[in-house]
Amino acid sequence: MRLLKFVLLFALTIFLVIIANMHQPFGAPLPPIGHLLNPFSGFWQNAESDQSPDNLQIQDPFLQDEVEVLMDDRLVPHIFAQNISDAYFAQGYVTAMHRLWQMDLSVRAAGGRLAEVVGPRAAKRDQLQRRKGMLMAAQNALESWKRNPEEFALLQAYAKGVNAYINTLAPADYPLGYKLMNFEPEEWTPLHTALFFKSMAETLCFRNYDLRETNARQSFGPELFDYLYPEVNPKQIPIIPLETAFDFDTIPTPSKESALPGNLTQVMPYESLPMSPPSTGSNNWAVNASKTANGNPILCNDPHLNLTLPSIWFEIQLHTPDRNVYGVSLPGIPGVIIGFNENIAWGITNAGHDVLDWYRIDWTDEKKDAYYIDGEVYQVETLVEIIRVRGEESILDTVKYTKWGPVVYEDPTSPYHDLAMRWVAHDVPEERPFYEISTFLKLNAAKNYEDYSEALTGYDSPAQNFVFASKDDDIALKINGRLPIKAKGQGRFIQEGNRSANAWSGFIPKSQIPAALNPEQGYLASANQRSTGPDYPYYYNAGFDDYRGRSINRLLSKMNNITIEDMKALQNNSFSILAEEGTQAMLKLLDSTQLTEEEKKWQQELQNWDYVYTADSRAAVVFEDWYDLAYEMTFDEVIALADSMDIKYPESWRFIELLEMDTASTIFDDQQTTTVEDAQDIVTAAFQKALTELKEKLQDPAYDWAKHKGTHIRHLANLPGFSSGELDMGGHAEALNSVKNAHGPSWRMIVELGAEVKALGIYPGGQSGNPGSRFYDNMISDWSKGEYYQLHFLKKPELDQTLYEINFSK
Amino acid sequence: MKPITYTVLLIVGAFLLQQILPWWILPLYAGVLAFVLKIRPLAAFLLGLLCGALLWGGMAFWLDLQNNSRLSVRMGELFGGLSPNMMIVATALPGAVFAALGACTGSLGRQYVSTE
Numbered sequence: 019m020r021l022l023k024f025v026l027l028f029a030l031t032i033f034l035v036i037i038a039n040m041h042q043p044f045g046a047p048l049p050p051i052g053h054l055l056n057p058f059s060g061f062w063q064n065a066e067s068d069q070s071p072d073n074l075q076i077q078d079p080f081l082q083d084e085v086e087v088l089m090d091d092r093l094v095p096h097i098f099a100q101n102i103s104d105a106y107f108a109q110g111y112v113t114a115m116h117r118l119w120q121m122d123l124s125v126r127a128a129g130g131r132l133a134e135v136v137g138p139r140a141a142k143r144d145q146l147q148r149r150k151g152m153l154m155a156a157q158n159a160l161e162s163w164k165r166n167p168e169e170f171a172l173l174q175a176y177a178k179g180v181n182a183y184i185n186t187l188a189p190a191d192y193p194l195g196y197k198l199m200n201f202e203p204e205e206w207t208p209l210h211t212a213l214f215f216k217s218m219a220e221t222l223c224f225r226n227y228d229l230r231e232t233n234a235r236q237s238f239g240p241e242l243f244d245y246l247y248p249e250v251n252p253k254q255i256p257i258i259p260l261e262t263a264f265d266f267d268t269i270p271t272p273s274k275e276s277a278l279p280g281n282l283t284q285v286m287p288y289e290s291l292p293m294s295p296p297s298t299g300s301n302n303w304a305v306n307a308s309k310t311a312n313g314n315p316i317l318c319n320d321p322h323l324n325l326t327l328p329s330i331w332f333e334i335q336l337h338t339p340d341r342n343v344y345g346v347s348l349p350g351i352p353g354v355i356i357g358f359n360e361n362i363a364w365g366i367t368n369a370g371h372d373v374l375d376w377y378r379i380d381w382t383d384e385k386k387d388a389y390y391i392d393g394e395v396y397q398v399e400t401l402v403e404i405i406r407v408r409g410e411e412s413i414l415d416t417v418k419y420t421k422w423g424p425v426v427y428e429d430p431t432s433p434y435h436d437l438a439m440r441w442v443a444h445d446v447p448e449e450r451p452f453y454e455i456s457t458f459l460k461l462n463a464a465k466n467y468e469d470y471s472e473a474l475t476g477y478d479s480p481a482q483n484f485v486f487a488s489k490d491d492d493i494a495l496k497i498n499g500r501l502p503i504k505a506k507g508q509g510r511f512i513q514e515g516n517r518s519a520n521a522w523s524g525f526i527p528k529s530q531i532p533a534a535l536n537p538e539q540g541y542l543a544s545a546n547q548r549s550t551g552p553d554y555p556y557y558y559n560a561g562f563d564d565y566r567g568r569s570i571n572r573l574l575s576k577m578n579n580i581t582i583e584d585m586k587a588l589q590n591n592s593f594s595i596l597a598e599e600g601t602q603a604m605l606k607l608l609d610s611t612q613l614t615e616e617e618k619k620w621q622q623e624l625q626n627w628d629y630v631y632t633a634d635s636r637a638a639v640v641f642e643d644w645y646d647l648a649y650e651m652t653f654d655e656v657i658a659l660a661d662s663m664d665i666k667y668p669e670s671w672r673f674i675e676l677l678e679m680d681t682a683s684t685i686f687d688d689q690q691t692t693t694v695e696d697a698q699d700i701v702t703a704a705f706q707k708a709l710t711e712l713k714e715k716l717q718d719p720a721y722d723w724a725k726h727k728g729t730h731i732r733h734l735a736n737l738p739g740f741s742s743g744e745l746d747m748g749g750h751a752e753a754l755n756s757v758k759n760a761h762g763p764s765w766r767m768i769v770e771l772g773a774e775v776k777a778l779g780i781y782p783g784g785q786s787g788n789p790g791s792r793f794y795d796n797m798i799s800d801w802s803k804g805e806y807y808q809l810h811f812l813k814k815p816e817l818d819q820t821l822y823e824i825n826f827s828k
Numbered sequence: 829m830k831p832i833t834y835t836v837l838l839i840v841g842a843f844l845l846q847q848i849l850p851w852w853i854l855p856l857y858a859g860v861l862a863f864v865l866k867i868r869p870l871a872a873f874l875l876g877l878l879c880g881a882l883l884w885g886g887m888a889f890w891l892d893l894q895n896n897s898r899l900s901v902r903m904g905e906l907f908g909g910l911s912p913n914m915m916i917v918a919t920a921l922p923g924a925v926f927a928a929l930g931a932c933t934g935s936l937g938r939q940y941v942s943t944e
Contacts, residue, residue, distance in 0.1 A: 020943055024936040031859075031929040035852045038922065052926075055919050056851035057887035061903055062919065065895035194899075198906075739905025790899030 041200050042137075042409075049200035059190035061197055064790040070821040077827055080107060080178050085826035087112060090810050091819040093785035093793040096335040098815040102459070103175040105336045106352040108826055110179025110206070113332055117349040117787040118184070118203055119195035120328045120734060124350060125210045128217035129153045133407040135201040141407050145415050146291065148403040151424045151444050152220065156212035158446045162453050163208070169456050173208040176352035180206035194789055195735065214350030215454065219443040221294045221323070223480035223499075225561060226374040230666035232511045233285040237659055246656075246685070249510075250548070251564050251671045255571045257483055257495060257544040258532045260551040266530050268555040271523050273505050285663045286435060286512065288427050295761055297751045298322060299546035299563055300367035301589070303570055304487040304495070309540045311579040314772035317487040318585050319356055319365025320763040322756050325731045327741060327795060329783030331765045335812065341463035344777065344811045346765050353458035356767065358777055358811075361465045362488045363769040367544045369481040369497050370560040373442035375508075375522075377422040377515030381433050389420060390516045396421060422515055438515060440522075442500050443479045452476040467492040467535065474498045475528045483544035489771045495542040496533040497549045501526045506557045526556055543570040545754070564671040565595045565752040582778065585768045590804040591754040596670055597629040597638070600645050603677040607701040617709055631750040633724035636716065638750075642726065643712055648704035649673055652686055652697075670752075677701070723748060731782050731798055732760045740789050742782075745802040755804075766806065778806035831875055834865055838879040838927070843887075854880065854923065855930025862934035866942075869935040876931030877924040884923025888916045 037043050038052030054060045070089075083100035085108045090096060095112040099105035114121065126132050130147030132140035147153075164170050184203045196202060235243045300321040307313045323330055331346035336354060345357015356365050382388040387398050398418040405413040418425040422438040429435035447453060452460075453476050460473035470486045474496055481499025486492070502509075502522035513520045532549045534542055547567030549558070569591070577584060601624055613621060620640055627637035650657060652673065659665050676683055681697035688695050695703075715721045724746045733740035749757025756762055762782075769777040782801040786793035800807070810817055838861055845853045858879070862872040892900050892912060900912035910918060 020936065020940040024933065024940045027929065027933045027936055031855055031926075031933050034926070034929065035855065038926075039852070052851045052922065055884075055922055056846070056854075057884055057891060057919055058846040059851065060919075061899065062888050062891045065891045065899040067894040068896055069894070737906055739902040789902050790895055792896075792898065794898075 049198055053189075053200075054197055061194055063190045064194040064197070064788055066788060066791045068792050073823045073825065075825050075827070076111070076182070078107070078178075078182050079828055080175070080182075081826055081828040083828070086815045087824040087826070088812070088815055088817050088820045089822050089824070090817055091821060092333070092797070092807065093821070094333040094335065094810070095824075096337070096810065096812050096815065096817065098337045100338065102338050102340075103172060104826070105338050106172050106175040107179035107182070108824075109334060109336065109347065109352055110176040111183045111826070112824065113334075113347065113349050114180040114183040114206070116785055117328055117332060118180075119193040120787050121180070121206070121210075121214070121349045122203060123195065123734060124217060125213045128220065129156065129213045130403070130405065133405055135199055135408060137408045138410055141405060141413055144405045145403070145413065148405065148415060149417055149424055149426045150220075150291070150439065151417075151441070152213070152216055154401070154424075155216045155219070155441075155444045156209060158444065159215060159454070160209055160212040162447045163212070163455060165449065166452050166456065169452060169459075170208065172352060172459065173211055173455060176211065177206045177208055193787065195787075198737070199735075211351055211455075214348065216443060218348065219480045221298065221480075222368045222482075223371075223373050223443065224291075224441070225293045225296070225370070226290075226372060226376070227561065227666055228376045228510065228512050229286055229288060229290050230664050233659075233663045234656070234666045235511060236285045237663070237665065238655075246653075246668045246672070247666060248672060249559065250552075251562075251669070253568065253671065254548045254562070254564065255568050256548045256550050257497065257542075257567065258534045258550045258554075259537045259539060259542075260553075262534050262537070264530075264532075264554055268530070269503060269524060269527070271503050271505055271556070272519070286437075287429060288435075288437070288664065290664050291426070294324075296561060297756065297758060297761060298368065299370075299566070299756070301543070301545045301566060301570065301754055301756070302365040302367050302483065302485040303541060303543035303574060304363075304485050304493040305541040305574065305580055306487070306493045306536070307491045309578055309580050311581045312772065314770050315487040315489070315491055315493060316580065316582070316585055317358070317363040317365060317485060317493075317769045317771070318589060318767065319367075319485070320589050320756075320766045321356065321366065322762055323764040324761050325764060325782055326734050327731050327783055327789075328734060328787035329764065329781050331781055333779070333781075333785060333809075335810075336462065337812070337815075342811075342813070343462040344809060345767070346779075346781070351458075352455065354462050355458060356765065357462075358769045358771075358775060359462065359464070360775055361771075362470065362486065363771060363775075363777075364461055364464075364470065364487075365485050365767065366482040367485075368546055369483050369499060369549065370546055370562050371481055371497075371499075371501055371549070372509045372559045372561075373479065373481065373500070373502060375440045376437045376512045377420075377440060377520065378434070378512055379420060379422075379425060379436045379438055380514070380516035381436070384433055386418070386428075386433070386436070391421065392516070392518050398425075420515070422521075437512060442502065445478070445500065447478055447500075450476065454478065466490065467494055470494065471496075483546075483549070485542060485544060487769075487771055489775070492536060493542050494533070494535045495544060497531050498528075499531075501531060501556075501558065504557050504559070507559075508557070509559045530556075539575060541574045543567070543574060545570055564669065566754055566756065568595050569593065569754055582768060582770060586778070586804070586806060588754060589763070589766050589768070592631040592748045592750060593629055593754075594631060594750050594752040595629075596674070596752040597627075597631070597641055597750070599674050599678070601627060601629060601641055603674055604644065604648060604701045604705070607677065607681065607698045608705055609698055609702040612702050612706070617706060620709055621705075631723055631748045631753055631755075633722060633746050633748040635723040635748070636721070638723040639712065639716070639721070639726045640708060643708040644705050647708050648701050651688060651700045651704055652676070654689055655685070658689065727757070728759055729757055729762070729802075730760060731795070742795055742798050745798070747802040766801070768806065775811060777809040777811060779809050780806050830865060830867065831871060834861060834867055834875055835879055837861055837865075838875070838931075839883050842879070842883055842927075852926070854883070855926040855933075858927045858930035859934025859937070862931045863938045866938055867931065867935050869932050869939065872931035872935035873928045876928030880923035880925065880927025881920040883927070885916055885920025888919040892916060
């Protein structure tokens with residue numbers, strides 16, 4: 019009897035211990051709860067004390083010398099090293115200290131290794147990442163970086179720093195993300211850095227509309243297509259000032275006959291691959307001494323990205339004998355990506371040039387292992403991707419590689435539709451003195467325009483508009499990257515892959531990329547708008563911004579005696595030219611005779627609106643919905659097709675142009691009705707519909723633009739409780755203050771290049787990736803109010819506001 | 829006397845052991861200790877509940893205090909809307925249960941061995 023009692027209770031205890039150690043017990047989305055809940059090694063261990071830790075002493079034989087790191091009152095590390103290798107080691111170490119889980123997850127997501135830790139629900143996504151050649155692209159980049167031993171050694175130094183930190187961790191010390199998802203940190207390598215780099219390329223230069231535009235052209239025919247989707251907005255103000263001369267011998271580009279696949283008789287049955295939001299862009303500008311109040315050049319940058327916690331950026335200062343640079347870094351890549359030093363400042367916005375084209379593969383037979391180019395037969399190269407899936411068998415996916423690139427789309431029902439992806443980020447760079455990592459290494463230490471120009475030559479993708487300003491009053495802007503030479507019209511549509519003539523003719527030499535230096539106007543600015551005016555000799559196609567660039571030019575061209583306060587106001591400016599033009603055009607068309615008294619009140623509100631998207635604006639709410647509905651009603655033809663195919667939508671600027679200039683156009687006719695509508699009918703009907711839809715919400719006097727937009731900062735893995743609350747703030751995609759629902763200025767920086775370089779900065783998050791830290795989200799509130807912090811740009815390792823120090827030695 | 833000895837040894841000992849060993853050392857140690865000290869089953873169970881709750885709940889409480897409940901608020905959301913105090917309870921509970929089960933098992937084992 020006693021034996022029985024003992025055995026039963028023993029069995030029960032063991033059973034419960036096993037359950038509490040199980041990953042996802044009985045399918046519940048939980049890690050082992052015994053490990054998670056116990057306060058000695060579980061999540062409680064990540065509940066950091068609000069008191070700063072004591073100073074740390076770290077020893078590592080890899081270091082050549084001592085490194086002193088001051089952690090300031092926002093947990094920004096100020097690294098003082100005697101050489102760049104030690105500095106990058108320390109950067110790796112402190113970045114890992116605060117963002118290790120983010121680094122790990124980002125690289126897994128990019129390279130298609132999420133299912134390994136997350137399980138089968140990530141398998142399809144992983145498969146797509148592999149098909150897109152992300153891992154291959156990273157390996158190619160790494161191979162090129164190895165050609166320059168100094169560059170490669172620095173990557174290794176960074177990796178060693180990260181790993182030195184990882185080696186200090188017992189399971190109780192793991193970042194919370196690892197505990198919640200139940201996996202362990204893995205060793206960091208230069209390949210991880212390369213993957214992270216390619217994930218930025220994926221965010222910034224993966225956008226492609228070939229499929230959608232091809233389907234649109236097939237559906238509407240060439241005339242209607244050209245009417246709906248003209249390439250150039252006549253109101254556009256390009257980045258490179260119009261008077262800039264392009265004084266070089268253009269590489270001749272043969273004109274191409276239509277590159278559309280000949281036997282393309284139906285639309286493509288595919289969906290576009292996921293892409294980052296079209297609003298992914300940024301603002302930057304530089305003003306020279308002639309335009310500022312105190313004669314100091316000023317440079318500003320605010321990159322617009324998905325707003326996440328942990329934040330995409332990590333502030334840092336690196337000080338060695340040959341450089342003293344401050345700015346934001348990307349957790350996973352050594353160096354400072356956007357920032358300034360004692361002589362110069364630089365910033366980046368995305369260059370929207372299309373660098374991804376699709377080619378239809380002409381198979382020799384249904385086995386699909388060989389294809390034709392110019393009548394010659396080429397064998398496909400296959401790569402078997404092994405996708406590990408937690409808790410299940412690995413998935414094997416055979417990817418076919420052609421001379422164009424990987425075959426990403428395969429249609430099992432037709433041999434005519436398979437498409438290969440030609441993406442510039444796949445390319446192995448040609449031999450040159452240095453590569454991307456050195457671009458930032460050199461920018462970080464640049465002293466003048468020549469240094470900046472040289473640094474940029476090592477950089478291929480993602481192409482960025484690099485703005486520059488120096489203490490000696492040079493301002494410059496280059497559309498910098500590996501830009502394909504295309505024939506006119508090439509790249510908008512899917513092309514026939516059996517003709518080598520359809521390939522890009524080459525790449526624009528770095529000496530011929532669009533660039534400006536010290537223009538008459540005294541400033542240079544970019545906001546992802548068209549790079550050049552019509553004089554630039556090389557054709558390019560892209561998705562460009564149409565409003566922010568014009569706003570900057572409208573304002574900066576008239577501003578003089580510019581101060582820092584002016585720059586803050588500019589970055590936080592929530593005025594939208596789209597709203598201005600759209601409201602005016604639609605109010606002109608609005609038929610008051612059709613409106614009720616209530617509706618006329620809103621008409622009045624909109625007439626009084628100043629087109630500024632402040633947090634408390636209610637006119638903004640009405641305009642947004644009115645505009646969206648008018649747009650949908652106008653392009654009902656396109657929307658009707660969207661159910662059965664992936665199709666392009668006309669640009670906003672084109673819609674407004676039609677409202678302004680072509681109100682009798684048949685496009686305004688609603689296909690569903692027997693009457694023939696014109697612009698006035700549509701605009702009036704949309705107005706009434708918008709007010710009907712918004713009636714309930716607007717009854718609450720507190721319902722405003724901030725609520726309608728619902729801005730919040732989202733946790734990287736979307737865990738409830740780990741995101742921010744809703745933020746009460748204004749802004750709009752098309753305004754300079756480009757705040758949207760979960761996307762916007764991920765860093766705001768203002769640099770004044772006086773005798774002493776001064777800078778302001780802020781981002782919506784915190785330096786620590788630990789949700790238990792007081793530095794997880796400490797900056798969000800101030801950011802939402804449009805405030806900035808003085809950046810501690812130190813000359814020596816001395817700072818009153820030091821929370822603690824880390825001293826590295828060998 | 830014995831209950832107090834057991835309580836003190838269990839809390840202090842488990843605290844030290846959990847610094848270096850995984851969490852299930854708690855029920856294991858609670859059982860071994862009950863076995864050695866010859867605690868009777870019901871007493872073992874109740875003392876296990878008490879010590880487990882005090883150790884895990886107390887530790888959680890202290891960490892939560894140092895942290896101004898920043899993390900427990902978020903973890904509570906994750907667990908469906910629990911408050912920080914409920915998160916402490918949610919921690920104390922498994923501690924209590926496992927310590928109690930382990931202690932009682934050890935006690936029953938001693939009783940069985942003693943009758944041999």
